[in-house]
Amino acid sequence: MSRKRLQLLVESLSRSAKHFTEGEVECLIKLFDALLAKSSSHFAVAGFNRTVFRDTLFSAFGMTDDAVLDRVFSTFDRDNNGCITVVEWVQGLAVLLRGTLEEKIKYCFTVYDLNGDGYISREEMFQMLKNSLIKQPAEEDPDEGIKDLVEIALKKMDYDHDGKLSFEDFEQAVRDENLLLEAFGPCLPDIKSRIAFEEKVFLETRKL
Template identity: 80%
Template sequence: AAMSRKGVKLLVDSLSRSSKHFNKSEVECLVKLFDTLVARASSHFAGAGFDRTVFRDTLHSAFGMTDDVVLDRVFSTFDRDNKGCITVAEWVEGLGVLLRGTLEEKMKYCFAVYDLNGDGYISREEMFQMLKNSLLIQPADEEPDEGIKDLVEIALKKMASTYLLTDYDHDGKLSFTDFEKAVRDENLLLEAFGPCLPDIK
């Protein structure tokens, strides 16, 4: 269902007002791109948005993001209402954070991507999953899982400020507070568990 020119103008005006990162002409371009992507998507969402497949293909071709696990998590961070499709508002807001977000916004975004089960912590298992997916394992490597487990332990020691003091049960979970503190001390830790931001040249 193509929108009238007046409808598009009203939508662009509304999204421009709420967007912290894009000006009006940029929002207009994003809305046009959104319409193109919706046309490619399955008609299941009746023009309201596009699905995971179109989203993955778009991020892959635009930003070279290829990791399926990461792309699924990025989709989930964009899809705020959990309806399985990206709406135009989610599209503009999500790209704002992805491309021009503040450090604060990017920390929340990366943390959400790494928190695979959405419980508010990045667990040992989640770190392991993310690192296993993002590291290149050489066929000659003996027991690559052991090396990844070592990396997880190093990451926990580096990032969990409370790890040695209060983590009596050694559940090895990283809270957002720990993640935030570690990233503020060392910005390179933002993508510690795998690349989830576009590599913009």
């Protein structure tokens, strides 16, 4: 990429991904290019594939849950073409690393709304909790415990009592109790890994 094209891309992305400075955007583009070089996908010209994305989130933030990683990939991959472009990468990380509460509520809701119908159903809660909870001893029926958790979540979060969570329900619940943001499984990096990632990636901007 020519210096001029890079500069235009940096300027455009620092406007759309408001939480980063131009120097930080440039660092993220460099990281994107390094990841792209790793990707053996036929998409490699446009972006990197699911495998590279999952490996990156695993090594950067310790995210291990396959189901959650697949959903995070889908929220980043806005045009739904199976690869992450540089624009999707920077805009996705803006929310993941520095998003406002409002942006994070939207992001988590999208991750948990598995079929994209605008609601988190009992089945979707069950699926997400089943994947994220530590396996219980064999003699206990884990499904029963998860069903109980789903009912507890609904009782606490389903404000209009229709047996599923709309975005409004979810938003209200999280605003009342911030800890409910990741109620159905961790899909945001913890503070420690977020700071470590930023320090490593944005090191160059601090030298300027």
